[in-house]
Amino acid sequence: MSPLANHTFWKMNGAGNEIVVVDLRASSHVVTAAEARAIAAAEGSHFDQMMVLHKPRTPGTECFIRIYNTDGSEAGACGNGTRCVAWVLMDGSDRKTLTVETRAGLLACRRMGETQFSVDMGEPKFGWQDIPLAEEFRDTRAIELQIGPIDAPILHSPSVVSVGNPHAIFWVDDPYAYDLPKIGPMLENHPIFPDRANISLAAVKSRDHIVLWVWERGAGITRACGSAACATLVSAARTKRTDRAATVSLPGGELHIEWRDDNHIIMTGPTELEHVGTFDAALFADAA
Numbered sequence: 287m288s289p290l291a292n293h294t295f296w297k298m299n300g301a302g303n304e305i306v307v308v309d310l311r312a313s314s315h316v317v318t319a320a321e322a323r324a325i326a327a328a329e330g331s332h333f334d335q336m337m338v339l340h341k342p343r344t345p346g347t348e349c350f351i352r353i354y355n356t357d358g359s360e361a362g363a364c365g366n367g368t369r370c371v372a373w374v375l376m377d378g379s380d381r382k383t384l385t386v387e388t389r390a391g392l393l394a395c396r397r398m399g400e401t402q403f404s405v406d407m408g409e410p411k412f413g414w415q416d417i418p419l420a421e422e423f424r425d426t427r428a429i430e431l432q433i434g435p436i437d438a439p440i441l442h443s444p445s446v447v448s449v450g451n452p453h454a455i456f457w458v459d460d461p462y463a464y465d466l467p468k469i470g471p472m473l474e475n476h477p478i479f480p481d482r483a484n485i486s487l488a489a490v491k492s493r494d495h496i497v498l499w500v501w502e503r504g505a506g507i508t509r510a511c512g513s514a515a516c517a518t519l520v521s522a523a524r525t526k527r528t529d530r531a532a533t534v535s536l537p538g539g540e541l542h543i544e545w546r547d548d549n550h551i552i553m554t555g556p557t558e559l560e561h562v563g564t565f566d567a568a569l570f571a572d573a574a
């Protein structure tokens with residue numbers, strides 16, 4: 287029987303970003319890419335990201351989280367999913383704070399309201415090797431990358447940054463005027479991004495408001511991407527397009543992002559529980 291069978295899971299969303307949380311702290315099983323794809327494909331457990339909780343690796347943390355995309359690949363950061371995990375772990379207690387760990391490091395979470403949570407997403411990395419890019423760019427506020435005709439590019443000169451995962455942000459007037467489902471996969475897999483990248487189209491509406499549409503690495507179009515909202519705000523502030531705090535409007539909802547003076551990015555937004563369930567062992571019969 288699959289080690290995931292009979293484990294309770296939570297189907298949630300964070301501002302519309304489809305999240306499944308699975309608690310494997312009592313197990314040593316590590317979900318395979320094939321299992322993750324099978325869970326994503328099954329009715330009732332579709333996800334953009336699956337947050338699998340494992341035993342803590344660092345004293346003072348609640349768990350180590352493995353983050354899976356729909357295609358089975360693993361990500362270092364997932365802002366919307368981390369808020370969902372915070373709710374699951376604080377549920378039924380009067381706790382207001384806790385710390386979890388992902389591949390990208392320790393993340394402090396805070397309850398701001400019944401279903402509103404903040405996550406300290408850590409510090410952005412702007413160096414080309416840290417993002418990573420395949421070749422040296424001294425200035426990552428705008429890199430030479432374009433698609434479309436050379437003399438009339440459709441999109442060009444994105445800002446690039448890592449917030450635990452790689453992001454490219456193209457500045458546009460209207461994100462929804464572009465065919466992102468078609469353009470997204472080309473840019474996600476562009477050779478300049480050796481680890482692929484999350485691709486955002488961002489329209490700056492004012493010094494404190496950005497409209498954002500995201501093609502996610504490993505998941506495609508999603509209704510919200512917390513790390514993309516963080517990546518976009520720091521890139522907007524770094525290029526003087528906005529101040530250091532803004533509301534980011536995504537198809538599924540709004541996130542508030544602040545890039546504090548101590549260089550940490552604080553993301554605040556909603557979570558929603560859709561249903562609780564258990565996995566069917568048959569799901570994994572062919573997947574392992």
Ligand SMILES: N[C@@H](CCC[C@H](N)C(=O)O)C(=O)O
Pocket residue numbers: 303334335355360361362363364365366367451452484502503504505508510511512513514
């Ligand atoms: N939706 C997430 C980001 C998920 C990770 C991404 N697809 C990647 O592989 O980098 C969020 O809310 O941050």
